[in-house]
Amino acid sequence: MADVARLAGVSGQTVSRVANDRPHVDAATRDRVLAAMREVGYRPNSAARALRNGQFRSIGVIVFELSSFGNTRTFNAVSEAATAAGYAITLIPVLNADQGKVTGAFTRLQEQAVDGVIIQIEAHQLDEAEIHLPDGLPVVVVDSNSYYDYPVVDTDQAQGARIATEHLLDLGHETVWHLGGPPTSFAATRRRRSWEETLIARGRSVPPVLVGDWSAASGYAVGRQLAADPAVTAVFAANDEMALGLLRALHEEGRDIPGDVSVVGFDDQESASQFWPPLTTVRQSFADVGRQAVAALITELDTNEHHHQPVSVPTELIIRASTAPPNRP
Amino acid sequence: MADVARLAGVSGQTVSRVANDRPHVDAATRDRVLAAMREVGYRPNSAARALRNGQFRSIGVIVFELSSFGNTRTFNAVSEAATAAGYAITLIPVLNADQGKVTGAFTRLQEQAVDGVIIQIEAHQLDEAEIHLPDGLPVVVVDSNSYYDYPVVDTDQAQGARIATEHLLDLGHETVWHLGGPPTSFAATRRRRSWEETLIARGRSVPPVLVGDWSAASGYAVGRQLAADPAVTAVFAANDEMALGLLRALHEEGRDIPGDVSVVGFDDQESASQFWPPLTTVRQSFADVGRQAVAALITELDTNEHHHQPVSVPTELIIRASTAPPNRP
DNA sequence: GTGGGGATTGTTTACGTTAACAATGCTGGC
DNA sequence: GCCAGCATTGTTAACGTAAACAATCCCCAC
Numbered sequence: 001m002a003d004v005a006r007l008a009g010v011s012g013q014t015v016s017r018v019a020n021d022r023p024h025v026d027a028a029t030r031d032r033v034l035a036a037m038r039e040v041g042y043r044p045n046s047a048a049r050a051l052r053n054g055q056f057r058s059i060g061v062i063v064f065e066l067s068s069f070g071n072t073r074t075f076n077a078v079s080e081a082a083t084a085a086g087y088a089i090t091l092i093p094v095l096n097a098d099q100g101k102v103t104g105a106f107t108r109l110q111e112q113a114v115d116g117v118i119i120q121i122e123a124h125q126l127d128e129a130e131i132h133l134p135d136g137l138p139v140v141v142v143d144s145n146s147y148y149d150y151p152v153v154d155t156d157q158a159q160g161a162r163i164a165t166e167h168l169l170d171l172g173h174e175t176v177w178h179l180g181g182p183p184t185s186f187a188a189t190r191r192r193r194s195w196e197e198t199l200i201a202r203g204r205s206v207p208p209v210l211v212g213d214w215s216a217a218s219g220y221a222v223g224r225q226l227a228a229d230p231a232v233t234a235v236f237a238a239n240d241e242m243a244l245g246l247l248r249a250l251h252e253e254g255r256d257i258p259g260d261v262s263v264v265g266f267d268d269q270e271s272a273s274q275f276w277p278p279l280t281t282v283r284q285s286f287a288d289v290g291r292q293a294v295a296a297l298i299t300e301l302d303t304n305e306h307h308h309q310p311v312s313v314p315t316e317l318i319i320r321a322s323t324a325p326p327n328r329p
Numbered sequence: 330m331a332d333v334a335r336l337a338g339v340s341g342q343t344v345s346r347v348a349n350d351r352p353h354v355d356a357a358t359r360d361r362v363l364a365a366m367r368e369v370g371y372r373p374n375s376a377a378r379a380l381r382n383g384q385f386r387s388i389g390v391i392v393f394e395l396s397s398f399g400n401t402r403t404f405n406a407v408s409e410a411a412t413a414a415g416y417a418i419t420l421i422p423v424l425n426a427d428q429g430k431v432t433g434a435f436t437r438l439q440e441q442a443v444d445g446v447i448i449q450i451e452a453h454q455l456d457e458a459e460i461h462l463p464d465g466l467p468v469v470v471v472d473s474n475s476y477y478d479y480p481v482v483d484t485d486q487a488q489g490a491r492i493a494t495e496h497l498l499d500l501g502h503e504t505v506w507h508l509g510g511p512p513t514s515f516a517a518t519r520r521r522r523s524w525e526e527t528l529i530a531r532g533r534s535v536p537p538v539l540v541g542d543w544s545a546a547s548g549y550a551v552g553r554q555l556a557a558d559p560a561v562t563a564v565f566a567a568n569d570e571m572a573l574g575l576l577r578a579l580h581e582e583g584r585d586i587p588g589d590v591s592v593v594g595f596d597d598q599e600s601a602s603q604f605w606p607p608l609t610t611v612r613q614s615f616a617d618v619g620r621q622a623v624a625a626l627i628t629e630l631d632t633n634e635h636h637h638q639p640v641s642v643p644t645e646l647i648i649r650a651s652t653a654p655p656n657r658p
Numbered sequence: 659g660t661g662g663g664g665a666t667t668g669t670t671t672a673c674g675t676t677a678a679c680a681a682t683g684c685t686g687g688c
Numbered sequence: 689g690c691c692a693g694c695a696t697t698g699t700t701a702a703c704g705t706a707a708a709c710a711a712t713c714c715c716c717a718c
Contacts, residue, residue: 001704011668016706024666047385047442048704050376051673058419058441072401079422088441089420090387093408112387112417113376216603245603274545274574276605330674340698345676353696377674380703 001042008036019044050113058088059297060114064121068214069241069269070286071120074142077290078118085298090114094121116297118142119150138300142293143187151300152310153293157187160282160315161194164236164264166202167280167317171262172325173234175204179222179246180211181238188214191238191266212242219245226261227253233261233326240265240272240281247275247322258324268318278320288313330371337365348373379442387417388626389443391434393450397543398570398598399615400449403471406619407447414627419443423450445626447471448479467629471622472516480629481639482622486516489611489644490523493565493593495531496609496646500591501654502563504533508551508575509540510567517543520567520595541571548574555590556582562590562655569594569601569610576604576651587653597647607649617642 005012010033017025018033019042025033036042050056059082063075079089090112116138139150168176178195181188192209199206210225212218219242226232227249237243243265247257255261257277265272268283292311300306334341339362346354347362348371354362365371379385388411392404408418419441421434445467468479497505507524510517521538528535539554541547548571555561556578566572572594576586584590586606594601597612621640629635 012704013669013706014667016704017667020706022706024664026666029666043436043440045380045442045704046440047376047379048673049706051374051380051675051703052705052707054673056376072405076401076422079420080424083422088437089422091408091418091420093405093412093418095409107372108417111372111375113374216600220603241600241603244600248603248605248607251605271545271570271573274549274570274577276577276580278577341674342676342699343697345674346697349676355696358696374674377703378676380673380705381675381677383703 001044003040004033004036004042007040008033015042055115056088056113057086058090058112058114059294060090060092060112060117062092062094062117062119062121064094069239070143070267070284073286074120074290074293077287078120078142078294079290081291081294085294087115087294087298116140116301118293118297138297138306140293140297140300142289149306149308151296151306151308153289153296154310154312155187155284155286155289156312156314157190158194159312160266160284161191161236162198163315163317164266164282165195165198167319168234168236168262168264168323169198169202169204171234171323173262174326175199175207175234177207177226177232177235178209179219179226179235179237179242180209181242182213183211185214188238195236212238212245214239214241216241216245216248218242220249221245223247223249224253226250227255234263234323235261236264236266238266240267240269240275240279243272243279243281243322244275247277247279251276258322259327262323262326264323272318273320275322277322280320280323281318283316283318285313285315330373332369333362333365333371336369337362344371384444385417385442386415387419387441387443388623389419389421389441389446391421391423391446391448391450393423398568398596399472399613402615403449403619403622406616407449407471407623408619410620410623414623416444416623416627445469445630447622447626467626467635469622469626469629471618478635478637480625480635480637482618482625483639483641484516484613484615484618485641485643486519487523488641489595489613490520490565491527492644492646493595493611494524494527496648497563497565497591497593497652498527498531498533500563500652502591503655504528504536504563506536506555506561506564507538508548508555508564508566508571509538510571511542512540514543517567524565541567541574543568543570545570545574545577547571549578550574552576552578553582555579556584563592563652564590565593565595567595569596569598569604569608572601572608572610572651573604576606576608580605587651588656591652591655593652601647602649604651606651609649609652610647612645612647614642614644 001012001015005015010029014025015033018030061078063071082089092108118140120142141150141152143154165176178192180192196206210222212222219237223246226235235246237246243263246263250257250261257263265279265281268281272279272281292313330341330344334344339358343354344362347359390407392400411418421437423434447469449471470479470481472483494505507521509521512518525535539551541551548566552575555564564575566575572592575592579586579590586592594608594610597610601608601610
């Protein structure tokens with residue numbers, strides 16, 4: 001900056017004004033400074049800026065398990081939205097989400113001088129008492145329970161599970177089995193509960209829940225039980241991956257899909273349309289969740305006030321070839 | 330920091346020494362300072378640190394298309410490795426990789442005061458002439474061609490394609506068709522070339538290449554042609570997603586896998602083992618690529634010298650149920 | 659012609675940290 | 689007992705930027 005000032009024959013302050021597009025700079029002077037900047041290859045040093053202004057134009061993101069499909073997609077949307085809003089993204093991945101790790105991640109983010117934090121970790125893994133946030137560091141929580149003292153953004157899990165279950169019932173199935181996600185997941189819990197409530201509301205029997213861990217392999221393992229049971233004619237899988245494993249188990253057992261068994265997934269991951277058969281599933285908009293989370297955080301940053309209404313992003317049923325009315329014997 | 334110093338009755342310098350675990354601090358004093366830190370909730374301000382030290386302990390990552398499987402996995406590994414090494418990750422996603430965007434991403438990273446950059450964009454999308462790096466900002470390129478003036482880390486695409494093709498030939502197939510990735514991708518190009526070279530080395534005919542865009546949907550679209558051609562008995566798909574679409578096309582055409590047609594994929598994404606049938610595929614270790622990239626960058630940071638040998642991470646053939654010897658008519 | 663007021667530019671200072679140097683006190687060998 | 693030398697602690701200055709304030713200068717209304 002000093003070089004630029006010298007070259008342009010102005011003070012550092014004027015360079016600063018030009019760099020920040022502030023008024024009160026003569027057009028000729030501005031051009032001179034801009035030319036000098038180009039010549040010197042001047043880039044403002046954001047460390048100094050951050051130090052001076054007390055903010056970094058940077059958003060910290062704490063993610064647990066970037067490997068899973070949904071988390072990745074959401075993170076992707078968050079990063080795009082943040083970038084579009086002129087914020088950089090500082091990522092802290094947390095491998096095994098225990099208290100210490102999460103708290104440590106927070107500590108690191110504080111040190112990184114981020115302006116706000118988006119936590120993308122299922123909330124029950126957090127113990128509020130354990131996490132000490134500095135006052136004034138805005139936080140938005142994604143994919144979690146909503147009793148937190150922070151704004152929460154999430155897919156409307158209940159609605160998604162309901163339309164999936166109702167779709168199968170409307171096709172004429174007597175009841176719907178459920179291949180659930182891990183009980184440690186709030187999303188899984190809410191999908192399971194909504195499925196159950198939907199069945200009860202329609203006066204149907206509620207079959208026992210089979211539980212996987214989101215992975216296709218677990219869907220296969222659990223799916224073998226479902227495939228072997230001729231009473232099963234309709235299954236709602238808590239995500240597409242497990243549905244994929246279930247499809248394989250049904251194929252192996254020689255059961256026709258959707259002739260013998262209808263399957264609905266959840267996510268609408270890109271390849272779901274290419275499963276065999278193409279999967280009927282609940283599309284959730286990770287992109288919207290990410291965008292909304294960033295929007296909520298930026299609102300907090302700008303206005304400095306929480307608004308605690310949780311944001312629920314609706315889902316949409318995508319009907320493909322894996323569901324059909326049951327074969328009447 | 331001033332508060333801590335006052336509370337502990339020492340100077341700021343001593344607090345700094347404690348914070349950085351420097352010697353020359355009395356044990357009693359250290360404890361007093363630590364207690365004061367806890368009481369005040371002191372966290373060092375990394376902006377000031379960065380300003381003072383000229384480095385941020387932060388690595389910038391430029392990623393094109395975080396949505397694709399491989400990129401995401403690699404990025405994930407990069408973030409974990411960097412975190413383990415005590416570096417934070419600053420992500421700049423680039424949506425549509427044109428020159429301007431990439432250059433802009435660089436600019437932003439420079440402003441973010443990162444210590445080094447990992448570029449995870451296929452290199453042919455970059456035009457070296459267009460990119461002006463400040464001297465001394467170390468760069469490592471992932472997944473790209475290797476004629477760059479930066480260290481390059483990538484999966485050994487040629488070896489992977491070779492073992493896939495040889496596996497099919499060894500099973501007794503006359504030749505191997507190829508469902509290739511987009512020609513704009515270096516990885517796709519190298520896989521295609523290696524497949525071709527392997528066929529030629531064995532004196533086999535080289536069928537025309539069919540090209541997809543990595544997506545399962547494109548694999549299906551292209552796969553329909555392959556499925557309709559009875560001469561096709563073995564296909565090497567350039568990634569698992571396209572293989573999934575191909576499997577669907579073969580199922581639709583009523584062709585038995587692996588009885589009529591054998592299929593090999595590339596990636597070994599998690600669900601490949603649950604495809605129908607479970608997919609024989611080439612496993613590439615994105616985790617290794619990410620770790621190596623970080624290691625190379627940190628070496629550069631520490632020693633301040635390039636070492637230009639490209640790093641090639643080997644692949645491994647995972648044999649499952651989608652490949653078998655051809656049916657002899 | 660004169661003074662007020664706005665536009666433009668410069669000067670000073672502070673942000674929080676740490677390197678370099680200075681100062682103090684203590685230990686031990688002669 | 690005295691001084692060298694080391695351990696401990698404090699003081700000063702600087703990193704690059706921008707806010708606050710000060711200083712010019714020019715234009716225009718009277």
